Amino acid sequence: MLRLEAIDAAYDGTRVLWGVGLEAKAGATTVIVGPNGAGKSTVLNVVTGLLRPSGGRVLFKDEDITRLPAHARPERGIAACPEGRRLFPQLTAEANLRLGAYTRRARKDADATLARVYELFPRIRQRARVKASRLSGGEQQMVGIGRALMARPDLLVLDEPSLGLAPKVVTEIFETIRRLREAGLTVLMVEQNAYQALRVADYGYVMQEGRVAKAGPPDELLDLEELRRSYFAIS
Numbered sequence: 001m002l003r004l005e006a007i008d009a010a011y012d013g014t015r016v017l018w019g020v021g022l023e024a025k026a027g028a029t030t031v032i033v034g035p036n037g038a039g040k041s042t043v044l045n046v047v048t049g050l051l052r053p054s055g056g057r058v059l060f061k062d063e064d065i066t067r068l069p070a071h072a073r074p075e076r077g078i079a080a081c082p083e084g085r086r087l088f089p090q091l092t093a094e095a096n097l098r099l100g101a102y103t104r105r106a107r108k109d110a111d112a113t114l115a116r117v118y119e120l121f122p123r124i125r126q127r128a129r130v131k132a133s134r135l136s137g138g139e140q141q142m143v144g145i146g147r148a149l150m151a152r153p154d155l156l157v158l159d160e161p162s163l164g165l166a167p168k169v170v171t172e173i174f175e176t177i178r179r180l181r182e183a184g185l186t187v188l189m190v191e192q193n194a195y196q197a198l199r200v201a202d203y204g205y206v207m208q209e210g211r212v213a214k215a216g217p218p219d220e221l222l223d224l225e226e227l228r229r230s231y232f233a234i235s
């Protein structure tokens with residue numbers, strides 16, 4: 001569904017991505033893991049169009065979208081929940097969700113999509129009238145993912161959905177992502193929580209210093225992760 005070919009990218013002339021190639025297959029969950037500063041969010045910025053690459057191509061549904069502006073991408077079927085969610089704090093949970101349904105492809109079915117989002121996140125249905133600023137971190141993350149789903153994307157892009165959440169909530173978020181995959185959605189997700197992310201993934205990429213250092217099915221990468229853990233004895 002999505003393919004990045006030899007992507008180079010820079011911020012104000014400072015190079016951060018070097019020949020990144022990766023693929024997110026239709027119906028699969030693809031995870032990008034790697035340390036802070038490795039370039040994971042930058043890859044997502046290239047996918048959503050917030051950053052135009054200085055080299056390489058972005059293909060989505062067999063079309064070259066490298067130069068397609070960010071605002072046109074949701075209409076093509078790409079919706080993202082950015083790192084830190086960026087909800088409107090003074091709006092209710094439901095108002096934030098409805099804002100996601102601004103695309104032509106989503107607008108007419110917004111009520112039905114909202115019902116589906118509430119099925120996925122029953123807790124948010126109960127908190128529908130609560131201002132986003134008063135929701136817990138986990139609830140805010142659910143609203144952020146739900147808002148992206150309201151655009152009825154073919155490709156859901158998630159940046160660090162587990163960041164800053166309590167372990168129990170993290171498990172809940174990954175369980176939701178597993179259910180989205182079961183429903184047939186294509187997911188591209190960035191995570192520092194490599195272990196749990198890889199366990200819900202079909203394919204993984206490990207990024208280091210702006211490059212893809214390793215790619216493979218999760219069990220291969222999890223073996224590496226186990227090795228790293230036992231070596232450095234960190235949890």
Ligand SMILES: Nc1ncnc2c1ncn2[C@@H]1O[C@H](COP(=O)(O)OP(=O)(O)O)[C@@H](O)[C@H]1O
Nearest residue numbers: 011012016034035036037038039040041042043
């Ligand atoms: N908006 C920006 N302007 C300038 N440099 C940035 C910007 N965003 C990220 N960077 C730099 O690009 C590199 C990769 O960052 P990022 O893609 O955010 O990494 P990750 O998401 O893996 O933590 C880092 O060195 C970071 O400091």
Ligand SMILES: [Mg+2]
Nearest residue numbers: 040041042083
């Ligand atoms: Mg990041």
